Amino acid sequence: MTSTMPTASLSIDQRTGIRHLMDLAFLGGFDDDDFDHALGGLHFLVEEHGTLVAHAAVVQRSFLHGGRAYRCGYVEAVAVHPDRRGQGFAAAVMSAAESVIDRAYDLGALSASAAGRGLYVARGWLPWLGRTAVLAPDGLTFTAEDDDSTFVRPVPGGPVLDRTGTLTCDYRNGDVW
Template identity: 65%
Template sequence: MATVRVAPTADLRPDERAAVRELLDLAFDGRFDDHDWDHALGGLHLIVARDGRPVAHGAVVQRRLLLDGRALRCGYVEAVAVHPGRRGQGLAAAVMTEAERLIDGGYDLGALSASERGRGLYLSRGWLPWPGPTAVLSPGGLLRTPDDDGSTLVRPTGDLPLTGTLTCDWRDGDVW
């Protein structure tokens, strides 16, 4: 099994941050923008390295989600990627195993927004599509996010009911 290094953003040297960003740009084929990068910062980075270079990455950042009037501490998974030349070696699974350990031990639930390409990985690990509507608490008030209704996946860590409107906090770029 791959060794996953867990490091807060603050502990990454500038060259390490640059190498992670380079990996993400490569893995997402140029579709990883500055907002996506910003979303991955400030929490814990999960990094698998080979020959001193990152070949797999994920991040768990804290967000606040609202459900039925309750504010939930959420471990939100961002920027899960594997170098194209290293796919199929279990590296994404290793990153997610560590992300799930962090979420299960420290949050009310885990959440992420899955692409069609990545969805199978998360579903095979027990992540669940949020069955209800999604929304965002925007600067202008509560806004429904119907385009995210099928792609928002959750990992409850307790007896959280999986009903109602799940609302995320505001951020620039993709809110989910």
């Protein structure tokens, strides 16, 4: 069963457990900036016998597209314990995250690793076909390295997205997408 809680309600042990899961799942490739990106929104957790086995987070970001700013539910820190993969846990946390995105945001977005791409495509996430950019401290900066890993989730009643256009995210430390 998936539980949902805001970052502010996480205990120190839960935050430590999430970070530990990320380190296990990403083989040490999950840094402090990545962890910071997952904080400040909602967390979707699956625990078995008191052990965290899956996690996803949705944080609010501001995206620009087609001359407008949009409230985006951005998916972060999706992970399943390596010993528990292939049992539907990623689908469980993503289902909970998508439900929130569909009800609270103008669109959903995420950056997919090569390993995670199949999960998101199977769930109906759409690859961004145009250019990606960030509104950085020095102005608009194109992020060609993120063009192929960016996915969006149009929400019911949300804006019509031209997936061949430019999608611009707000700036943050570390990986901007």
